[in-house]
Amino acid sequence: AQSVTQLDSHVSVSEGTPVLLRCNYSSSYSPSLFWYVQHPNKGLQLLLKYTSAATLVKGINGFEAEFKKSETSFHLTKPSAHMSDAAEYFCVVTIIQGAQKLVFGQGTRLTINP
């Protein structure tokens, strides 16, 4: 079975400072991992995905994530936060060759301080 744990329910950073949203996963098989973002009153938007190619994955809006198998982690980072990054972020896992249902983490709400 697959599971995801997002280690922080809420992260607050100042504009222009780095962002780190933490995610650990558990999977019996080779996982696919994703980060989705939900802005207020909007749908879920895919930020980036890992599917067993390069372990450092670059996404939209300057975000990136690194797959670390030894640590079972897939943390999301951005060098410099922007006010428009304020949203809720979801770490998601599924298995590459299996059922396509996505398993979501609890979500991390990111607040950007001016």
Add this chain to the structure above:
Amino acid sequence: EAGVTQFPSHSVIEKGQTVTLRCDPISGHDNLYWYRRVMGKEIKFLLHFVKESKQDESGMPNNRFLAERTGGTYSTLKVQPAELEDSGVYFCASSQDKGTQYFGPGTRLLVL
């Protein structure tokens, strides 16, 4: 190209009533998924259609929920009768083959 659309955006009903949610996937996407987020919990999978067939309905909470996808295009999710614990946001997603799932904006359901 239009994205995944969902209707209504919000619904407020009383306990015991019936509500039907609709999802229109991206044109050409055979795979359609329903997910739900109840208050304070994580988003959870409900079911997966491939064209008009239910591929996986392991996440459906009980028999008060009925999903259909007649003709393999849009899908409906009916809750009958609705209970207080059904309140939450219902998301629909679609994908081509086993590709990226694209999500709609969700339907916010409140059962009073």
